[in-house]
Amino acid sequence: MNTIEMQSAPALLDHDAALNNSELAIIAQSATGEQDLAAHSTKTASSTPKKGQQNQFKSYEDWKAYIRKSFIEGSGIAPEIFDACVEFHQDIECGLGGDVETPIHDALGWEYKRFRHQANEPLYAAFLLNEDKSVWQVVVSIWDIEKQRPYKYFAPKGDGNRAFLPPLPIGIRQLIAQKSGLDVPMFGNFWQWVKESVNEVGATEGGKKTLSALSIGHIMIGLYGCECGAPGRPPALNPDLAAFVGPGSTLVIAFDQDEKLTAVKAVTRGIRKLKLVLQNLGAYLAIVEWSPKDGKGLDDLIVNKGEEAFDDAYNKAIAYMESQFAVSKDSSTDKRPTADIISREIAEEFRDRLAYNNEARQWMHYEIKLPGVWSGETEEAIEMIVYQIITARGIEGYSTHSYITNIVKFLRSQLFVREWNERSPKELMPFFNGVLEIATGKFLPHSPGYRLTWQLPRSHDPKATDWSHIDAFLTHLAEGNRQLKDLLICYCNAVLKGRSDLQKFLHLIGLGGTGKGTFSRLIVNLIGKENVHSTTLDDWCSNRFEGANAHRKRLVLFADEDRQTGKLGRFLSLTGEDPIRAEEKGRKAFHYQYDGMVLVLSNLAIFMGDAASRVKRRVISFPCNNAVDPIKRRNLDKEFEPELAAFTNYVLSLSDDHVTAVIKGLQEIPECTLEFWENRTRVDSIAAWLNQCVIADPMAKTAIGNDRFEGEDGSTVTTLFGSYNRYCHRAGSKPKNHNNFSPDLLEMCRSVLGWSVEKESTKTGKFIRGLRLRVAGIDDLIPTHDYTLAQNLNKGDGTGDGTGDGSEPILHKGFTDGDGTLISQLEKQVELVFEPESQIDNSLLEENSLTPQPVENDLVINKSGLGFEPSPSVKASPNNGFEPSPQPSPQPSPSVTTRQPVKGDRVRLLSGGEVYLISWVSCGSDKVLLVSALTGQPLTAPSPLRSGAAAGGLNLIDVSELEFLDT
Structure with a gap:
């Protein structure tokens, strides 16, 4: 902790017992520098808060002010880079949709316990973000007993030994351009540019020191500790760091100038490991050193002595390294083609077979697995392909693997595809033997220009027509109901064509043995197992890496789900055409819009409480109640397999308008309702x-x-x-x-x-x-x-x-x-x-009007676009509706009593005999409004007993048409 941090730490003297002046002096003297997170003491999310470690900050605003002052004033960090890469959070926050979120616990993998005998103390945190928006490190307002400071550092669990690559605003990029003389891009991915264009980068330990060096124009990468550059035995270069270091490049390290013996040994050990792996790689290592009296970390040096002091130490390290590794200009006799030349030749030859998908940050290889399909490839696979190509051309003697990696980097630029415009399954349906053009019915040959990343696992057979076994199964599952069966078939069409625009998912509900699993396997076999991602709601909503698994899939299957009461935001994004974040370990995250369908299976209702309200507009609840006798059950997959081609032909023959009407509920299905x-x-x-x-x-x-x-x-x-x-x-x-x-x-x-x-x-x-x-x-x-x-x-x-x-x-x-x-x-x-x-009054007239009101309907929408349109009146009969009373109704009086109407009078319509109550009387007492004496329903719609009534509003009835029953 810097001295300024010690002075401004809130409530420091109130923690447990007051510290005397001598104790404070010892703490301040031992904390003049700060090592953010050493390799040997890295805290991950498994280091959950312990009892007694309390938040020392009175408010969230105090915490933010303290961290900001510590970074900007205590470590010399430019405010603009602080604002760009530091994000503040509380332990409980309210999201845009009203959901309660726990960002600190989510980022660190902690379990948030909501119900305790004592209320949870508030936690505050500062997230250090990478350029790709991933969290590199979290500063949490938990008292550090060991270092006697009001915060601790934690690293996200499961991310491994990552490097800190913060986002850089334009002002910082301009400083780097001025100091290095490089043509630094003012926009775009800064660190990708460094990988491809810069031959000299720095590395230090800790987030503050990284930001401090960047603030004065040095390209500096952050590590968790001095041994994190080349961890392990035998040592291996940090994967994130390896992307910036290659043969002939220089790594400049600026580790802490510790005086403690244990710390000195750790730094020496870390430098020795780095030197070993860089020598094997053909790279150079420069070590920045300064007097420990001027500050422990490079941020202390900059704050205490100015940025010129660090610039001098940096330049001396470079000069010393160059003097040790001076090489004669005439020593090279390499005659092999350079990486840029050979990459251009490879690009021309493989342009229709290799491409770099910028959207997914992935190499794509055409027809490596399936005919007509682009499949993803790893960097290692592309390097293997390049190795085979140059070996076949007789190129050898390049001594290091960097020659191949440089060729791959040049290839990426030449085969770069900014937007992967894959043809939609609404336009082209890919089969093993070609593609079917949906609009015309023409069958076309494969072409790399279609950019297809999937296909149905069968050949197209236009003559196939028999799908009798599948038809019998669907009839059984729908219990003979044609509407339910049509719904299932339309859903199959939506899966094949990727009708995510419908924003609906199918939920099959029923006990075991009713056909849910058989239907899901039918769908999976129809679309292809490789085109389906099977997961659980818990994993999908909580695992941040799960979103990447659904990318380019046609169906996401949630099989055998249990009751859900937690957050469903990510699930709703999956079914609502919202951007989904895809993240893979060690790779930059990206966003995509899922264009497939979703199928959920469960034995009972699973969406509880608020979750039920949130999914109501998206769910199609399908009842599976027709159980099969266990003795008669059999595996139908083999019977379905030869009929899939015919079933596909039939499903694709359905019109989009019909599928839309059925799936969105424009045609009501009472069973689903x-x-x-x-x-x-x-x-x-x-x-x-x-x-x-x-x-x-x-x-x-x-x-x-x-x-x-x-x-x-x-x-x-x-x-x-x-x-x-x-x-x-x-x-x-x-x-x-x-x-x-x-x-x-x-x-x-x-x-x-x-x-x-x-x-x-x-x-x-x-x-x-x-x-x-x-x-x-x-x-x-x-x-x-x-x-x-x-x-x-x-x-x-x-x-x-x-x-x-x-x-x-x-x-x-x-x-x-x-x-x-x-x-x-x-x-x-x-x-x-x-x-x-x-x-x-008029407002009551409008309120009592039965004009249908627009509603958000989760399942059924009638043809007029309104949900839940009222049914026609039910006539009492022995077979429909309710039985009449065993006691006959009294006969109408033979004489008609007329008088001046009064609100509340009980009257009978002469034209039909219906009994009503008067709810309103005109000023002239000659017109009235009526409501049913039985139900309170206003007289509005035409009926068999009163065919002349006008529909759509309240009807004024002439008093002469009434018989007054109250004398």
Whole structure:
């Protein structure tokens, strides 16, 4: 720790016990320099915080100010490079989508324990970032007992011995250009330019020293410690460092000038290892030295003596090295062609067979594995190819391997492909024997210009037509339902054509032996095993290297998943055409947009709580309930294999419009709607309560409430929150808290059920208009939502025209009058929800209008673009709907009573005999608005009993058309 750090460390004297002046002097004297992270004491993410190591900073802002001052003033680091490569984080942060994130724990691989007897102390951190945005090192606000300072250094777990290659802003690049005389690019990848164009680079230990040297114009690479340049026995050059060092190049090291014997031995050992590996490589080593009195680290030297002092020490090291390794200009008699010349010759010969894919940072080789397909190659593989080429040409005697690596570097520039514009499977479908042009049906030969990186694992056979075994299996899986079967076939089309634009994934739910695994294997064999990435939701959402495995894949399979309650942001990016970060160890990360499909399998519902709400717009829940007798089960893969060509032909014959309509739910499938709702009620307590205890009523207004113990004293529950908690208590479910209840309830009603509900605030409390609690004995004839959806399975002709998915408010259904008891009971209830005003305002007219409202629908969208369109009225009959009351309805009075109408009057339409309540009276008392006495539904739509009613709005009824039942 620098002296300035010791003076400004917050709460230093308050840690455990106060330190006396002599102790502080000893600490300050031993901490005048700072070694960021020595090789022998490198802390990784496995070094989890220990008990008693507390955060000494009063606030996040204090931490940021302290680190900034320590770097800029304490180590002479330019503010612009500090801002470019240092990123601050807290242990808990809120992401853009509202997700709670733990960036420090995620970066270091720590487990964040949320529930303890004592609250977690806040943690602050400063991330040192590489140019590729990867984290090189993390400074955490944990008290370092050993070094008596309020922070510790940690390295990300599993990254290995990496070098620090920070991003450089334009100002720093200009300084480097002035000091080195090199033509430094002001934009783009700085360190890639150094690899390709610079013959002399520096290396030091620690992030601060690296940034300090860069701030004064020296190209400096950071290492974790003095022995990290060539670790191991026997020593091997650090892989990151090796990319900058080759035959004839110079490495300038500026390690700490320690005076402790153990530290001196470590530095000497590190230099000796570096010298050995560089000599074997044909490179040179220059050692920068200065007096320890001027500062331990190079940043201390720059702060104490100025940048000129380090410049002098650096130049002396170069001069001494050159004097030791002076070589006569006439000593070279090498007659072999130079690397640039031979690379041009190779590039011309292999231009259609080799290419460097800039997007994926990878070499590509045409037809090395499959005909017509570009496959990825490693750097080592390309070097092997170059070696074989130059050996065949009789070129030898180049003594070092750098000759080959230099040829490869030149080749990269000459075969560089900035954008890998692969032809979409919507345009060309690659087969083993050629490519099928989707638009015209023409079968074309392979060509490297298509840039294809995959193909179907079979030849195209246009004459193949028999896929009877596959057809029988799909019929079984769909339980004979043509719509469900069509959905499965359309999904196969989406997988083949890469219909990521649909932003949907298929979720097969059912117990073992129902065909889920067989269908997944059918899909895998259809698209090809090499084109599928199989993973788990846990790995995909938590492993930062998992994203690279799905690059260029056509299907990502999540087989046999368990319940999920954690973060799903990365999974939603996979299904939502969002950029996905791909990172491989030792390679620069890149982003890509996944253009394939996703398949999830599970025995039960897996998306819990908030996760269920987040995936609702993307998921297609497919029920797998048709189990096969264990005795009759067999492996169908062999039976399917000879039919895959014919099945492929049929699947590709489907039109894109039809596939879009089916996958996006423009044609409703009641089975999927019911499966989704049943799964939602299993994992969401609000959905389960809504299903059992709530009725949609456009005229109702019910208090939300805030008493979770309401009704426990025997009183009647009248609020939504009280009813919800009572239901959860009886059902053994864990209720949500009051703050989340009403937002989640509104979201459920609007987005999932398509109910028109609004939250209102008055002087007396908060209410939700459009919902009322189910009343036993009164609402017994009104079915629950899941029952209505189940009834829809037997309705209609199976064409899925979008009418009647069962998601409309239950009050839209018609019922018989019965014996009149129900009418009188409902009459009292309706009076409770009417507004007290005698006239109805325009806002209420608009609110009661049944004009469909746009909603976000997770599965079913009707043809008009709206979700969950209401069903037509259900007629009571012995075979459909509900049984009529055994007691006949009273006969209408033979005489018609007419008088001046009053709001709340019970009336009967003369044209049909339906019973209504008056909800509004015109100023002249000659026109009224009516609502059903049974359900509270406004009279809006035409009906068989009143065919003249106009659809789409509230209908004004003339008083002369009414019979008043209340005298």
